[in-house]
Amino acid sequence: MEFDLQQAVLLHKSLQAHLLQTETLVANLVINLKPNSVLNITEINRVLAAIATNNHQVSKALLLISTKLAENNHNQTDPAIKSALIAAMDNSNQIRSWMAAWPQIDYLVRMQVPAKRRKLFHKTTAENDITISQLSAYDSAFEDLRVLLSTNSQGADALNHGCFPDISLPNSVFLENVHAAYRLMLAQGHATQSQFIDVGCGCGMKVLQASKFFNHAVGLEYDEGYANDAQKLLAQMYVQNTLIIHGDGITFDDYKDFNLVYFYRPMRDTELLKNLEDKITSSVTPGTILFAPYNQFFYRHKDLNCAPIGGSLYLAKSTKAQANALRRKAELTGTFFNKPGNPVPSIWDPIIKVSYEKGFGLDNSNKMT
Ligand SMILES: C[S@@+](CC[C@H](N)C(=O)[O-])C[C@H]1O[C@@H](n2cnc3c(N)ncnc32)[C@H](O)[C@@H]1O
Incomplete structure (x- = not known):
């Protein structure tokens, strides 16, 4: 079946909808991770899984858009389809880098659940330590x-x-x-x-x-x-x-x-x-x-x-x-203290922020975009 303008626009809309869904899931996760909130582990695991599934949909949509764009360029077909696909690819590099960073964010959240005691002082009296x-x-x-x-x-x-x-x-x-x-x-x-x-x-x-x-x-x-x-x-x-x-x-x-x-x-x-x-x-x-x-x-x-x-x-x-x-x-806080630098804005920022407020972070978080 011929790929038409309507399908190109729908692809763009579906990508946007998945990104919006990710933002909603991130907001839900943040509520669950807030300092002083009791960690609902089942709910946190559910949201993490939902974000991973949604990320998969985002990546699939991006791949489809870029494939269709390449085909369109090759066949020199409808210029209206081409511009719709180019519009859909707006920000694609940034979105790809967010998707690539997800495993680290997932790890950052899993460091916090279940809550674990970490002593404030870590002294050893052993000789030859x-x-x-x-x-x-x-x-x-x-x-x-x-x-x-x-x-x-x-x-x-x-x-x-x-x-x-x-x-x-x-x-x-x-x-x-x-x-x-x-x-x-x-x-x-x-x-x-x-x-x-x-x-x-x-x-x-x-x-x-x-x-x-x-x-x-x-x-x-x-x-x-x-x-x-x-x-x-x-x-x-x-x-x-x-x-x-x-x-x-x-x-x-x-x-x-x-x-x-x-x-x-x-x-x-x-x-x-x-x-x-x-x-x-x-x-x-x-x-x-x-x-x-x-x-x-x-x-x-x-x-x-x-x-x-x-x-x-x-x-x-x-x-x-x-x-x-x-x-x-x-003792229930994490041990991370590095003040966040000036990283490129990311869809995961609310998670990074709430984690930082509890002493959790990624040592290379300012390299993450
Ligand atoms: C033992 S040294 C400590 C230096 C540094 N705080 C450290 O921990 O490595 C004490 C310092 O306190 C300063 N000092 C002593 N009495 C002070 C006072 N009443 N007001 C302000 N500084 C004072 C001294 O000049 C000195 O530099």
Whole structure:
């Protein structure tokens, strides 16, 4: 039977209808995957299967359209059919790439169902542990870079004020705690407005590292030379979501604006360190995550109304039961944190977005179109 204009138009319409159907199924899946919704595994499996079937129809329609177009070109038949087929092929490369990406999206969803606990901290005490050995080499190289990037030694004013010089917490320890803090923020629903501050940021390496996890990373530093080093480092790296403030943590008035406050024993003077701890813990809002990896804070945390969560993290103005409940909720999040880049828009974007809100993602998602 002759292929006519009406069939060409119908083919176009059928492709559009299948794409629309995919969008509807994606929206349905997103409702089922939302944070805090109880996962209906049967329904999620049904929708995944329906999307796969629909994708098959989309690919079949695309193939038919391109075959008919090739035939039409060869036979030089009706120009009206040709233009109808060309219109149907509009966006075809993009649609093909969406179809090709589906197995990865399907995998992304299946990572989330059924819900599974993933611990916040992954410590091993085994001797000759492969990860510990590798991290120790990584920490040592990171420290070499920090020394290279610090052009100033401690100033006299900071020394007299009772400050410690810029002594660095090993970056691997920092990483495991900020990663856990990020997942706690996901559980709190705060991860999309995350504000981090390093009280006593030295030359700013931890602010740089934190900028990979959080929307905004601030470094507060008393020592002017260190603050200048930090500012220079972040400007040279073109890191947009950071700020260095030259100021005193004891009199800083904006702790309430942060949902993660990091302080690594900034002051040598024990009484002044207490003042700093008092100031931070009294001015943050309840539920703020504090990251304080040193003994004095560990011994004082109960008196300061903070509850331990794990690692060196504490929940401010909270009970142990509240901290435990939050930790358990955070253990149900995924471990993915990479902020989405600027990928080409895709029909799967709503799934990628809802997954990201729960800590799930594909490490190569920005290559996916
Ligand atoms: C132990 S270092 C920590 C450096 C960095 N935060 C890290 O974890 O690698 C302490 C830093 O806190 C700064 N500091 C000490 N007292 C401070 C205060 N009251 N306000 C702001 N910064 C302070 C010191 O100058 C020093 O750079």
